[in-house]
Amino acid sequence: MLVAGDEMGRTQRGNNNAYCQDNEVGWVDWTLLEDPDWRPLFELTSRLIALRHHHPVLRRRAFFSGRAHSADGLRDLAWFTPRGTEMTEGDWYAPAATLGMYLSGRDIPGRDEHGAPVLDDSFLAVLHAGADPVEFELPGAPWAQGYEVVVDTGREEQSEPPGTEHPAGTTVTVPGRTVLLLRVRG
Structure with a gap:
C-alpha cells in the first residue's frame, strides 16, 4: 500500500497518523520529486502502476x-x-x-x-x-x-x-x- 508521497520518499517521519496534523509532518512536499536520491523510487512506482493498469491479472475484481x-x-x-x-x-x-x-x-x-x-x-x-x-x-x-x-x-x-x-x-x-x-x- 502506498500513502500519498511514499513514491517520492515522503516519510511522515514515521508518523502513521499524520492526517490529523496540519504541519510539515502531514503536508506533501512536492520538491521531493526533484531530489535525485528519490527519483529511482518514483520511476519504479510509476512503472508498477502502469504495469498494473495494463494487466488485468494484477488487478482482479474477484478472489x-x-x-x-x-x-x-x-x-x-x-x-x-x-x-x-x-x-x-x-x-x-x-x-x-x-x-x-x-x-x-x-x-x-x-x-x-x-x-x-x-x-x-x-x-x-x-x-x-x-x-x-x-x-x-x-x-x-x-x-x-x-x-x-x-x-x-x-x-x-x-x-x-x-x-x-x-x-x-x-x-x-x-x-x-x-x-x-x-x-x-x-
Whole structure:
C-alpha cells in the first residue's frame, strides 16, 4: 500500500497518523520529486502502476479460487517453494522467507466491455523477505516453458534488465528483500 508521497520518499517521519496534523509532518512536499536520491523510487512506482493498469491479472475484481479451470490442470493461483515445486500443506507451516506465486492470465473471472472473456499474460512473482540472496528454481511444465523478467526490485539499477529471459527449470539468484516479477512464456 502506498500513502500519498511514499513514491517520492515522503516519510511522515514515521508518523502513521499524520492526517490529523496540519504541519510539515502531514503536508506533501512536492520538491521531493526533484531530489535525485528519490527519483529511482518514483520511476519504479510509476512503472508498477502502469504495469498494473495494463494487466488485468494484477488487478482482479474477484478472489482467486486456487482450483483448476481447464483440462491441463493449471489453476488461477498456485504457490511454489524455492525448489520450484508446488507448496504442500506442510510447506505452509515450515519457516520460509521465500515463495513463488503463479497468477494465471487466462482464468480471470468476468467479461470485458464487449462481453468477451478477459485474458492476459500469466506471471510468476517471487517474494523473498530474507536478507541474504536465495536460489529459486523456476517451475517447469505445465506452468511455463520460460520466463521473462518484468520487474526485479533487487536489481533495478544493476545488471539484469527487464526483458531478460530464463528457461523453465533454471535456477535464478534472488537478492535479499526482493520481489521478482516474471512473465510466463509458453
